[in-house]
Amino acid sequence: MKGIYIFLADGFEDVEALGTNDVLRRAGLRSELVSITEEPFVSSSHRITVSVDDCLPLLPGIDHDGTTENDVMIFPGGMPGSKNLAGCKPLMRLMQAHYDAGGTVAAICAAPALVLSQLKGIEGAAVTCFDGFEDKLEQAGAKFEPRPAITCGRIITGRSAGHALAFGLEIVRKLRPERYDEVRHHLFLDTL
Numbered sequence: 140m141k142g143i144y145i146f147l148a149d150g151f152e153d154v155e156a157l158g159t160n161d162v163l164r165r166a167g168l169r170s171e172l173v174s175i176t177e178e179p180f181v182s183s184s185h186r187i188t189v190s191v192d193d194c195l196p197l198l199p200g201i202d203h204d205g206t207t208e209n210d211v212m213i214f215p216g217g218m219p220g221s222k223n224l225a226g227c228k229p230l231m232r233l234m235q236a237h238y239d240a241g242g243t244v245a246a247i248c249a250a251p252a253l254v255l256s257q258l259k260g261i262e263g264a265a266v267t268c269f270d271g272f273e274d275k276l277e278q279a280g281a282k283f284e285p286r287p288a289i290t291c292g293r294i295i296t297g298r299s300a301g302h303a304l305a306f307g308l309e310i311v312r313k314l315r316p317e318r319y320d321e322v323r324h325h326l327f328l329d330t331l
Contacts, residue, residue: 140201140237143170145213147181148224152217154300155247162307166318175227184217203240208293216248225253247297247306252276264291267298
């Protein structure tokens with residue numbers, strides 16, 4: 140799967156999805172919001188309705204040829220959004236095929252534990268997630284670290300809504316390292 144996609148399910152965390160999307164676009168990266176259903180609108184955990192760019196069931200045949208680590212599938216947290224993502228079997232199969240083809244996966248908050256814990260290949264990876272969800276990751280063989288955002292190979296994780304910009308910037312650092320400082324500066328995060 141080539142490109143950058145943020146997958147949304149009803150109950151997604153607003154800041155984790157849209158803040159990440161904002162940071163990526165500030166870096167000049169084109170990311171698309173994708174509903175996991177055929178509905179072109181998805182409702183957040185705070186009942187904000189968002190229009191998506193595409194719908195997973197309506198995507199044409201997905202070709203993984205040429206997929207690289209610069210192609211990213213992103214999973215925001217939120218409840219029940221993370222559970223809805225994790226329960227979407229076509230999405231979980233797509234995530235595994237994408238990762239197996241050389242693509243990057245990224246998840247924040249509860250999504251690392253509920254979604255990425257299903258990934259064959261997470262064993263030994265340093266990851267973070269929302270406090271209280273780390274057991275699922277450790278059971279999958281990952282190593283939990285309580286940090287804002289972590290990149291470990293082709294796996295990027297973020298801790299919580301409060302770290303959504305750090306998570307977005309971590310993705311930027313991987314895909315466009317030359318834009319990292321500039322975007323961070325324009326967000327006034329270099330003053331912290």
